[in-house]
Amino acid sequence: MKNDLLNVLVCPNCKHRLELKNPETRGGEIVSGELQCQNCHNLYRISDGIPDLRLPSRNPDQTASSPH
Numbered sequence: 001m002k003n004d005l006l007n008v009l010v011c012p013n014c015k016h017r018l019e020l021k022n023p024e025t026r027g028g029e030i031v032s033g034e035l036q037c038q039n040c041h042n043l044y045r046i047s048d049g050i051p052d053l054r055l056p057s058r059n060p061d062q063t064a065s066s067p068h
């Protein structure tokens, strides 16, 4: 993905800005890394240059989604 895409992408959970973590770039494009929401701190992986912005699947055993 292009670096510019960071200005456009928002968290699918809360529509807040995302921060790029541990980016690996090749040829000026981000090929892998993580996008973390500044607001709800959800983490989205980038693999093969594709940001995976699906909401994390909810594990019925976990109740960690409570807002604080």
Ligand SMILES: [Zn+2]
Pocket (backbone or CB within 6 Å): 011, 012, 013, 014, 015, 016, 037, 038, 039, 040, 041, 042
């Ligand atoms: Zn968020």
